[in-house]
Amino acid sequence: MSEASQRPEARSPRGFVDRRARDLAAEREILTRVSAVYERYGFEALDTGAFEYADALGKFLPDADRPNEGVFALQDDDEQWMALRYDLTAPLARFVAQTWETLPKPFRRYAFGPVWRNEKPGPGRFREFVQCDADTVGSSRPEADAEIIAMAAEGLGAAGLPTGGYVVKINNRKLLNGLLATAGVSSEGQKLAVLRAVDKLDRLGADGVRLLLGEGRKDESGAFTKGAGLDAKAAEAVLAFTAAGAASRSETLDAIARVIGGSAEGDEGLAELARIDAALKGLGVGADQAVFDPSVVRGLEYYTGAVFEAELLLQTTDDKGEPVRFGSVGGGGRYDDLVARFTGERTPATGFSFGVSRLASALRAAGRNLGREVRGPVVVIAFSQDDMGEYFKLVGELRAAGIPAEVYLGASGMKAQMKYADRRLSPAAIMLGGDEVAAGTVTVKDLDLGRELSAGVTDNAAWRAERPGQQTIPRAELIPALRRILEA
Amino acid sequence: MSEASQRPEARSPRGFVDRRARDLAAEREILTRVSAVYERYGFEALDTGAFEYADALGKFLPDADRPNEGVFALQDDDEQWMALRYDLTAPLARFVAQTWETLPKPFRRYAFGPVWRNEKPGPGRFREFVQCDADTVGSSRPEADAEIIAMAAEGLGAAGLPTGGYVVKINNRKLLNGLLATAGVSSEGQKLAVLRAVDKLDRLGADGVRLLLGEGRKDESGAFTKGAGLDAKAAEAVLAFTAAGAASRSETLDAIARVIGGSAEGDEGLAELARIDAALKGLGVGADQAVFDPSVVRGLEYYTGAVFEAELLLQTTDDKGEPVRFGSVGGGGRYDDLVARFTGERTPATGFSFGVSRLASALRAAGRNLGREVRGPVVVIAFSQDDMGEYFKLVGELRAAGIPAEVYLGASGMKAQMKYADRRLSPAAIMLGGDEVAAGTVTVKDLDLGRELSAGVTDNAAWRAERPGQQTIPRAELIPALRRILEA
Numbered sequence: 001m002s003e004a005s006q007r008p009e010a011r012s013p014r015g016f017v018d019r020r021a022r023d024l025a026a027e028r029e030i031l032t033r034v035s036a037v038y039e040r041y042g043f044e045a046l047d048t049g050a051f052e053y054a055d056a057l058g059k060f061l062p063d064a065d066r067p068n069e070g071v072f073a074l075q076d077d078d079e080q081w082m083a084l085r086y087d088l089t090a091p092l093a094r095f096v097a098q099t100w101e102t103l104p105k106p107f108r109r110y111a112f113g114p115v116w117r118n119e120k121p122g123p124g125r126f127r128e129f130v131q132c133d134a135d136t137v138g139s140s141r142p143e144a145d146a147e148i149i150a151m152a153a154e155g156l157g158a159a160g161l162p163t164g165g166y167v168v169k170i171n172n173r174k175l176l177n178g179l180l181a182t183a184g185v186s187s188e189g190q191k192l193a194v195l196r197a198v199d200k201l202d203r204l205g206a207d208g209v210r211l212l213l214g215e216g217r218k219d220e221s222g223a224f225t226k227g228a229g230l231d232a233k234a235a236e237a238v239l240a241f242t243a244a245g246a247a248s249r250s251e252t253l254d255a256i257a258r259v260i261g262g263s264a265e266g267d268e269g270l271a272e273l274a275r276i277d278a279a280l281k282g283l284g285v286g287a288d289q290a291v292f293d294p295s296v297v298r299g300l301e302y303y304t305g306a307v308f309e310a311e312l313l314l315q316t317t318d319d320k321g322e323p324v325r326f327g328s329v330g331g332g333g334r335y336d337d338l339v340a341r342f343t344g345e346r347t348p349a350t351g352f353s354f355g356v357s358r359l360a361s362a363l364r365a366a367g368r369n370l371g372r373e374v375r376g377p378v379v380v381i382a383f384s385q386d387d388m389g390e391y392f393k394l395v396g397e398l399r400a401a402g403i404p405a406e407v408y409l410g411a412s413g414m415k416a417q418m419k420y421a422d423r424r425l426s427p428a429a430i431m432l433g434g435d436e437v438a439a440g441t442v443t444v445k446d447l448d449l450g451r452e453l454s455a456g457v458t459d460n461a462a463w464r465a466e467r468p469g470q471q472t473i474p475r476a477e478l479i480p481a482l483r484r485i486l487e488a
Numbered sequence: 489m490s491e492a493s494q495r496p497e498a499r500s501p502r503g504f505v506d507r508r509a510r511d512l513a514a515e516r517e518i519l520t521r522v523s524a525v526y527e528r529y530g531f532e533a534l535d536t537g538a539f540e541y542a543d544a545l546g547k548f549l550p551d552a553d554r555p556n557e558g559v560f561a562l563q564d565d566d567e568q569w570m571a572l573r574y575d576l577t578a579p580l581a582r583f584v585a586q587t588w589e590t591l592p593k594p595f596r597r598y599a600f601g602p603v604w605r606n607e608k609p610g611p612g613r614f615r616e617f618v619q620c621d622a623d624t625v626g627s628s629r630p631e632a633d634a635e636i637i638a639m640a641a642e643g644l645g646a647a648g649l650p651t652g653g654y655v656v657k658i659n660n661r662k663l664l665n666g667l668l669a670t671a672g673v674s675s676e677g678q679k680l681a682v683l684r685a686v687d688k689l690d691r692l693g694a695d696g697v698r699l700l701l702g703e704g705r706k707d708e709s710g711a712f713t714k715g716a717g718l719d720a721k722a723a724e725a726v727l728a729f730t731a732a733g734a735a736s737r738s739e740t741l742d743a744i745a746r747v748i749g750g751s752a753e754g755d756e757g758l759a760e761l762a763r764i765d766a767a768l769k770g771l772g773v774g775a776d777q778a779v780f781d782p783s784v785v786r787g788l789e790y791y792t793g794a795v796f797e798a799e800l801l802l803q804t805t806d807d808k809g810e811p812v813r814f815g816s817v818g819g820g821g822r823y824d825d826l827v828a829r830f831t832g833e834r835t836p837a838t839g840f841s842f843g844v845s846r847l848a849s850a851l852r853a854a855g856r857n858l859g860r861e862v863r864g865p866v867v868v869i870a871f872s873q874d875d876m877g878e879y880f881k882l883v884g885e886l887r888a889a890g891i892p893a894e895v896y897l898g899a900s901g902m903k904a905q906m907k908y909a910d911r912r913l914s915p916a917a918i919m920l921g922g923d924e925v926a927a928g929t930v931t932v933k934d935l936d937l938g939r940e941l942s943a944g945v946t947d948n949a950a951w952r953a954e955r956p957g958q959q960t961i962p963r964a965e966l967i968p969a970l971r972r973i974l975e976a
Contacts, residue, residue, distance in 0.1 A: 007829065007831075008541070008543035008829065008830060009543075009544075009830070010544065010586040010830040010831075011541065012536065012537055012540070012586070013537065013539045013541055013564065013570050014566075016537030016539055018534065018535070018536045018537070018583055018587075020532070020533075020534060021533045021534070024534075024535055025533065039892055040865075040887045040891075040893070041865075041894060042867075042892055042893060042894030042912075044509040044864075044912075045508075045509045045512040045513065046506065046508060046509070046512075047506070047512055048500065048507075049501065049506070050504070050604070050616055051504055051616075052500070052501065053496070053499065053501055056496045056497075056498065058496075072562060073562070074560060078502075080501075084538075094499075094500070095506055098498040098499060104911040105898055106897050106898050114538060116538070128537050128538055128539075136897065138898060139898055139899075140899070141897050143876055143880070143897055144897045146880075147894070147895075147897070278877055279880050281877065282876065282880025282881045282884065283881075283883075283884045284881075341495065342495055342498040344495060374532075377529075388631055388767060389766055390770070392631070392634075392771045393771075393772075395771075396772050399529065402528070404527055404529070404530055405529075406529060406530030406596070406635070409594050409624065409629050409631055410593055410594050411629075420592050420593065423592040424530070424532075424592050
């Protein structure tokens with residue numbers, strides 16, 4: 001083999017991405033702002049390790065050689081299987097089970113960090129992404145759900161979504177359970193089929209879902225999907241339930257009460273929603289931020305009580321500028337049996353989770369990208385090795401004034417240095433030749449102006465007058481001049 | 489099997505830790521402050537994925553079944569071996585090789601995030617920890633080293649180390665190489681033995697190192713360590729070199745010039761240090777922050793030019809209050825052949841890296857723990873379900889005023905609620921009974937005071953007069969009262 005062919009190819013593994021400054025700045029800003037909200041709500045930070053034992057993650061299959069379905073797993077020296085966490089809930093359950101006796105209860109924690117899914121990567125589908133979760137463990141009160149909902153709404157607002165640009169939709173698993181009990185449906189398979197049918201409301205409308213709730217439905221291609229097998233009356237009751245959403249939470253409660261019949265579980269679900277409504281009112285969360293919506297079924301299989309889904313309402317556009325429906329930007333709910341996997345005891349818990357990159361994408365798609373624009377540093381052009389000391393003194397002054405700055409440290413000439421500054425999105429390049437050092441002056445080239453002119457954003461002649469592209473000024477005036485460029 | 493024995497045990501994998509709010513707050517504050525410094529220096533953020541292909545990491549052994557020496561590796565669906573990154577330099581090399589044509593050059597990036605080492609865990613030795621790196625790729629100028637050094641020093645200061653509490657020690661591989669060339673030593677094995685001997689200066693002193701530079705040394709147990717095999721004159725030259733550190737950088741340069749003899753490589757190393765010194769002077773970095781120290785050899789095997797080591801000078805104590813020498817809190821240097829693994833072309837690079845938890849430990853050990861104290865929320869005691877709306881209104885007001893607050897949401901009585909607030913390190917508990925709601929008042933219990941009294945920090949009688957442990961006040965006065973407690 002030649003030496004070259006022995007060299008590894010430089011490529012990142014499939015489904016993993018390198019993220020540059022612009023994306024990172026937006027995601028860090030989201031996490032900083034959301035963390036501040038969560039801490040104001042009394043949630044404390046927790047960070048667990050990347051690995052969990054596979055049995056603790058619940059992905060260990062006794063029959064399989066490797067527990068690698070959906071997770072990245074490997075065997076430790078002592079033969080135990082470990083896997084990278086696929087969400088932040090499973091590590092929380094393990095942590096809580098492990099430390100329960102020592103924790104203040106209820107235990108309120110938030111966490112963010114990467115999670116890993118061993119799935120087929122595709123466009124926009126990554127095998128590593130950052131999640132941000134908040135959960136209350138050890139409270140069965142519906143008010144704990146309400147706090148999570150209020151906090152999710154406030155967090156999304158802090159992340160940059162305007163009021164009215166998103167809404168948290170709330171449902172409760174017990175309502176549909178109660179409705180189906182009244183209709184005589186008790187098999188889990190049938191319940192699941194009902195949930196799957198209702199989940200297609202957006203796509204198929206009430207008529208399509210009616211078929212799926214009953215015997216089944218043939219699609220355009222002729223393929224037949226078997227239905228849930230409800231009788232006509234039960235199917236109508238389910239459809240009436242899913243349509244019970246109204247403008248205000250209390251109207252929706254009334255509408256639900258009229259359709260779900262008087263089962264014990266349904267009444268319990270209604271009572272829980274009523275308490276959530278009261279707590280949200282106390283917290284000042286109106287219908288512009290949180291509504292009851294019986295058509296929300298995502299996660300109902302998993303959750304045991306209240307379910308939340310945060311939906312983006314803002315108009316968004318795709319890469320080609322076409323309007324697209326963005327959909328969910330987070331979700332959660334009450335799950336009372338996760339810790340029981342370890343302890344055998346049911347421990348009430350409720351939480352909310354969102355994908356940080358996905359929220360950043362939503363904000364970008366809605367033209368609401370957060371935070372400071374990522375700017376390059378002011379670049380001091382390196383003309384002569386002899387003046388390096390002067391260049392460094394200058395960048396030291398700029399940095400001390402809070403202005404990012406650097407001396408060009410490559411080996412190229414003036415033109416390449418200017419190109420470098422432009423590619424870094426530098427606001428300005430500074431020229432400090434021997435004559436200027438002697439005269440106590442400095443020449444500033446406004447690169448922002450150059451970019452605006454070449455993009456046709458500004459009128460050339462009008463701007464030239466008051467904003468010269470390049471000017472030689474006394475050194476004492478440099479920092480104010482740079483601030484004017486940065487703030488322009 | 490019984491149901492209980494089928495339950496997984498709740499435990500975290502060996503060598504992985506759960507980190508709670510206090511540690512996380514300190515580490516996040518370090519990263520926030522250091523990032524701000526690095527960005528002022530014109531370094532841009534980069535985040536690569538957790539996995540790299542094993543061949544790109546340089547840990548793939550063609551003979552071995554699994555490339556698992558020191559790394560966590562697993563095979564992807566397509567049979568390619570991937571491994572979790574063990575540092576942030578290898579992913580940088582891969583990224584730079586992959587994107588070189590599109591990057592602004594020199595490329596200056598900083599990064600932080602977890603790295604993973606598949607090593608035997610032990611006390612204080614973890615298999616996952618957070619590193620923070622900054623590197624300049626594509627500049628062979630010694631001024632690029634100087635920038636890294638200045639930035640490391642400023643970053644450590646921003647992280648909480650006081651001036652004089654740490655120092656960046658600088659050496660250059662070329663100096664010792666030149667010295668040994670003059671002494672006729674050219675074998676890599678002998679050079680390595682010299683480095684290992686010099687690395688023991690702290691522990692063995694000059695006499696012990698003299699033996700290790702020559703034929704060898706027998707320790708107290710009688711075990712013999714073979715030496716580097718230098719003749720007496722060469723050994724003395726090495727020892728004189730390592731002792732050439734002086735109070736100022738220019739004096740050290742003079743002292744080194746006197747001892748290393750006139751080899752081409754040694755002169756090159758000296759010239760590089762002189763340019764580093766000039767740039768550091770321009771940047772205002774004095775001998776209180778960065779010194780030349782020829783006794784620094786750690787990493788000399790790996791680096792190709794300048795080497796940096798940041799050492800803590802502050803007095804530190806261990807858990808028992810005993811003084812301990814903390815040592816290094818970070819290091820780096822110039823490595824000109826890392827990208828060449830992929831491209832076949834030497835690409836000059838220089839950088840600095842520190843462990844975030846280790847720096848946090850250093851700050852803690854020196855009594856300089858950073859950032860805000862981690863406080864619990866103000867806890868509103870839950871007396872009655874009927875008043876829940878009032879409680880939530882109150883916490884909403886406190887949160888809007890920036891005061892972390894929560895309603896107790898467990899099922900326990902008054903005493904357990906107070907205990908909960910105490911364990912959360914809440915500054916205050918608030919009681920809002922029916923009478924108080926009617927009267928527009930609120931009762932505040934100062935839990936900080938309680939903790940101070942029980943710790944014997946304050947004089948009971950004197951404090952009671954001006955700082956009542958519990959007081960009932962008009963609701964409009966609540967926020968100012970809480971601020972007084974928080975600021976006390």
